[in-house]
Structure formats: structure tokens, C-alpha cells
Amino acid sequence: TGHFTFDPGYTSTGSTESAITYIDGNQGTLLYRGYPIEQLAEKSSFLEVSYLLLNGELPSKAEFAEFEEKITRHTMLHEQMVKFFEGFRRDAHPMAIICGAVGAMSAFYHDSTDITDPKQRVIASHRLIAKMPTIAAWAYKYSVGQPFIYPRNDLGFAANFLRMCFAVPAEEYVVSPTMARAMDRIFTLHADHEQNASTSTVRLAGSSHANPFACIASGVASLWGPAHGGANEACLNMLREIGSVDRIPEFIARAKDKNDPFRLMGFGHRVYKNFDPRAKVMQQTAHEVLSELGVENNPTLQVAQELERIALEDDYFIEKKLYPNVDFYSGIILDAIGFPTSMFTAIFAMARTVGWISQWKEMIDDPKQKIGRPRQLYTGATTRDYTDISDR
Ligand code: CMC
Numbered sequence: 001t002g003h004f005t006f007d008p009g010y011t012s013t014g015s016t017e018s019a020i021t022y023i024d025g026n027q028g029t030l031l032y033r034g035y036p037i038e039q040l041a042e043k044s045s046f047l048e049v050s051y052l053l054l055n056g057e058l059p060s061k062a063e064f065a066e067f068e069e070k071i072t073r074h075t076m077l078h079e080q081m082v083k084f085f086e087g088f089r090r091d092a093h094p095m096a097i098i099c100g101a102v103g104a105m106s107a108f109y110h111d112s113t114d115i116t117d118p119k120q121r122v123i124a125s126h127r128l129i130a131k132m133p134t135i136a137a138w139a140y141k142y143s144v145g146q147p148f149i150y151p152r153n154d155l156g157f158a159a160n161f162l163r164m165c166f167a168v169p170a171e172e173y174v175v176s177p178t179m180a181r182a183m184d185r186i187f188t189l190h191a192d193h194e195q196n197a198s199t200s201t202v203r204l205a206g207s208s209h210a211n212p213f214a215c216i217a218s219g220v221a222s223l224w225g226p227a228h229g230g231a232n233e234a235c236l237n238m239l240r241e242i243g244s245v246d247r248i249p250e251f252i253a254r255a256k257d258k259n260d261p262f263r264l265m266g267f268g269h270r271v272y273k274n275f276d277p278r279a280k281v282m283q284q285t286a287h288e289v290l291s292e293l294g295v296e297n298n299p300t301l302q303v304a305q306e307l308e309r310i311a312l313e314d315d316y317f318i319e320k321k322l323y324p325n326v327d328f329y330s331g332i333i334l335d336a337i338g339f340p341t342s343m344f345t346a347i348f349a350m351a352r353t354v355g356w357i358s359q360w361k362e363m364i365d366d367p368k369q370k371i372g373r374p375r376q377l378y379t380g381a382t383t384r385d386y387t388d389i390s391d392r
Contacts (some may be wrong), residue, residue, distance in 0.1 A: 004375045010336060011270070014195075015372070016203065020053060020358055021194040028274035028323075031193060033057070041281045046187035046351070047071065047157050048361055050129055053192055053358040074130035075151035077138070078108040085142050094139035095224045095348040101135045102128075103217035113211035115364055124212040125357045127175045133157070133351045137164030140343050158183035161350075167361070178292040179337050185285050186330055189278045189347050192355025196270075198222040198229065202356040207372040212360055220349050226265065229327075229352070232344040234329030236264035236300070244299070245306045252307075256316045264311060266328030273321035276365050282329035301332050 004081055007013045023029040030037040033052050040049055042059075051059045051067045059067060068071070084104055088097050106113055112124035136150050141164070149164045159175040167173035182189060192198070201222035205215040223229035242251050254262040290296050308324055311317045334344050363369050 025271035050354045072153035097139040105213035133161040136346045174256040187351040190351035204372040227346040233341045268322040276325040278326040279324040
């Protein structure tokens with residue numbers, strides 16, 4: 001009933017107004033609140049970018065200090081959540097634990113589930129941004145059988161996360177500034193990307209006025225798939241499977257073969273029909289990190305660069321406008337820092353939490369907000385009469 005447009009995969013449907021992130025896919029432009037991603041990646045920090053995405057403007061010194069204090073105050077998890085982690089199998093995927101733990105926050109922070117109170121909406125945002133690194137790090141610690149490391153609020157956002165992942169009680173852990181900088185840049189590059197699948201999922205969940213923790217858990221679930229945030233894990237696994245430069249043509253041929261489901265992971269994008277600007281910064285960061293670590297001859301980086309070069313010259317990829325995306329180089333950096341591939345998407349989820357919660361807040365703050373309710377093109381049976389089971 002009523003007119004509707006049929007648009008599977010929402011290739012041409014605008015679902016919302018938003019003042020947060022702008023993408024021009026043909027130019028390869030990405031702006032957070034008007035600021036080019038390249039400038040933010042080089043000059044800003046993830047925490048400052050978080051403030052910007054949430055509030056619309058870059059903070060003054062005093063505003064930043066207050067924000068930093070609020071975020072660090074919320075880094076600890078309710079102690080009872082330790083038991084929640086311990087209920088999982090040791091070989092659980094970190095994304096499975098994160099999905100559960102974030103959803104479970106609804107049961108630990110009841111005050112912030114009241115979405116009608118604007119103050120609580122802000123507190124929920126701070127809690128999510130602050131606690132996600134602790135949740136992600138603990139998911140990792142649990143998988144390797146090491147004790148949980150509690151957050152340290154005198155460290156920066158990225159340094160604290162690295163410490164929670166890699167420190168052990170038996171010895172002093174010194175955070176490498178190179179690693180912390182690279183980590184922070186990865187967070188910044190992943191912080192928001194307008195109405196992608198996971199963000200739209202968060203908005204759709206939130207449109208029914210579900211609590212913010214439940215909404216972010218739905219975003220984590222949507223991000224997990226290999227066509228979306230799971231691509232970074234799939235990409236590094238692919239680069240390792242290719243293994244050496246001489247095997248690249250075989251994989252390029254497979255990616256082009258319509259009878260083979262294989263796709264080049266980390267390539268192609270629904271919106272970018274040009275270079276993903278995040279991939280460029282990521283490639284440069286990969287070089288910086290590997291050279292500072294003295295491992296420039298990293299074979300995976302060599303395969304990645306050669307694969308990129310060959311694909312960009314190949315008619316198939318040119319015709320379909322397939323370029324490397326954000327996930328193409330991020331895995332190489334995360335691997336160099338010491339993360340297993342299973343943590344890659346978890347790190348993406350941690351960073352994207354800022355975008356998700358900013359978009360959720362923008363939606364709930366909007367007095368015109370309505371429940372999201374797509375329609376369908378019905379292809380099932382027409383009306384028919386029920387037959388008793390004895391007659392079937
Ligand atoms: N390798 C080989 N062929 C591809 C690839 C690829 N990576 N990506 C798209 N194509 C082909 C596809 O087969 C199709 O060909 P045809 O028109 O002949 O049927 C054409 O290009 C258009 O692809 P599509 O799947 O219709 O495009 P889409 O906008 O629905 O999908 C995508 C976008 C990102 C899901 C897709 O490019 C893909 O699967 N890429 C690999 C996974 C990946 O790297 N995902 C990360 C995206 S960026 C970060 C994020 O979102 O989290």
C-alpha cells in the first residue's frame with residue numbers, strides 16, 4: 001500500500017540527513033565534519049576526532065581536557081563482567097565476545113539505557129568509547145590465556161589499548177611511540193564512514209528506541225562480515241595464502257573468473273570508484289611502521305604492493321573501478337604491531353564505535369526521527385486456504 005521504490009542493497013536510497021561525514025566516491029574524498037581525513041590522520045588524534053564526530057567542532061584546550069577526563073574515567077568495566085568473559089570458550093572469536101559483551105553492557109549500566117534523558121545519551125557515548133578498548137583487549141587476553149590487564153588512565157587512548165593487549169603482570173611494559181602513533185592513526189581512519197551497513201544497522205536498531213548498548217552490539221554484528229569490516233582479516237589471510245609475488249597472476253585470474261566466488265579482499269567499494277583516501281594513508285603508515293621496526297622487506301607488504309600494481313593496470317579492475325580500500329593495508333600494520341588476524345575486525349569495531357554512537361546520537365537528538373521500516377516486493381504465494389495436516 002502506498003508508493004515505494006524497490007532498491008535492493010540500497011544502492012540509491014538516502015536513509016537519513018546527517019552532518020557528520022561526507023564522502024565523494026568519484027573524487028576519493030572523505031571529510032569528518034568538513035575536515036579532510038588526510039589532515040586529521042596526520043595532525044589530530046583519535047580522541048580529538050572522537051570529540052569532533054560527537055560534537056561537530058574541534059575542541060578547545062579546556063574542552064579537550066574535560067573530554068579526555070570523561071573518557072578515561074569510564075575505561076574500567078564492571079568487575080562482574082570478568083565472569084561474563086570467562087563464560088566463553090578460549091577459542092571464541094573476539095568479535096563473538098565483543099558482540100556479547102557490548103550487548104551485556106545494557107545489563108550493567110541501567111542509567112544509560114534511558115534514552116529519553118539527553119545527559120544519559122552523552123554518558124552512554126562516553127561509556128562506549130571508553131570501554132570498547134577494554135572489552136576488545138580482554139577478548140584478546142582471554143584467547144591467549146593471560147590475565148586481564150586493567151586500563152591505565154595516565155596513558156593515551158592507543159597506548160592504553162596496546163598495554164591492555166600486550167602487557168603481562170610479570171614485567172614492565174613500555175609502549176612504543178611508533179606503535180601507539182600507528183594504532184591511533186588506524187583508529188582515526190576507521191572512526192566513521194557515513195551510512196555503511198553497520199552504521200545503518202545501528203540507526204535501524206536505534207530507530208525503535210532500543211538502548212545504545214544494544215544498538216552498538218547490532219553494529220558489531222553487521223561489521224563482522226567479510227564484505228564489510230571482516231575484510232581486513234580476510235585480506236591478510238589472502239595475502240599470506242598468495243605468499244609470493246609469482247603467484248599473484250593466479251589469484252588475479254581467479255578474482256576475474258565469474259565461476260569462482262573468490263574476490264580480491266581489500267579491493268572495491270560501494271561508494272569509492274577511485275582510490276579510497278584511507279588506503280593511501282594506510283599504505284604510507286605501513287611503510288613508516290615497517291621501516292621503524294626494521295622489517296621493510298616484509299614479504300606480505302611486497303605481495304600487497306605488487307598485487308595493487310598489477311590490479312590497477314588490469315582491464316577488469318579498471319573497468320569496474322576497483323581500487324584498494326581501507327582494509328587492504330591495515331592488516332599489514334596490525335600484524336607488524338603483533339595482533340593476530342582475529343583481532344583485526346575487533347580493532348575496526350573499537351574505532352567505529354565512535355562513528356556509530358555519534359550517528360545514533362544525531363538520530364535520537366533529531367525531533368523528526370521516525371522508526372526505520374523498509375518495505376519489500378512480495379514474491380510468495382497468493383491467498384490460499386489452509387488444509388488440514390491429514391489432507392497434505
Ligand atoms: N574482486 C573481484 N571482483 C570484484 C571485487 C573484488 N574485490 N569487488 C567487486 N567486484 C566486481 C563484482 O564481481 C561485480 O562484477 P559484475 O558487475 O561483473 O557482477 C562488480 O565488481 C561490482 O561489485 P558488487 O559486488 O556488485 O559491488 P558492491 O558495491 O555491491 O560491493 C564490496 C562492494 C566492497 C562488497 C565489494 O567490492 C567486495 O566484495 N570487495 C571485497 C571485500 C572488501 O574488501 N570489503 C571491504 C570494503 S571497505 C571497508 C568496509 O566497508 O568495511
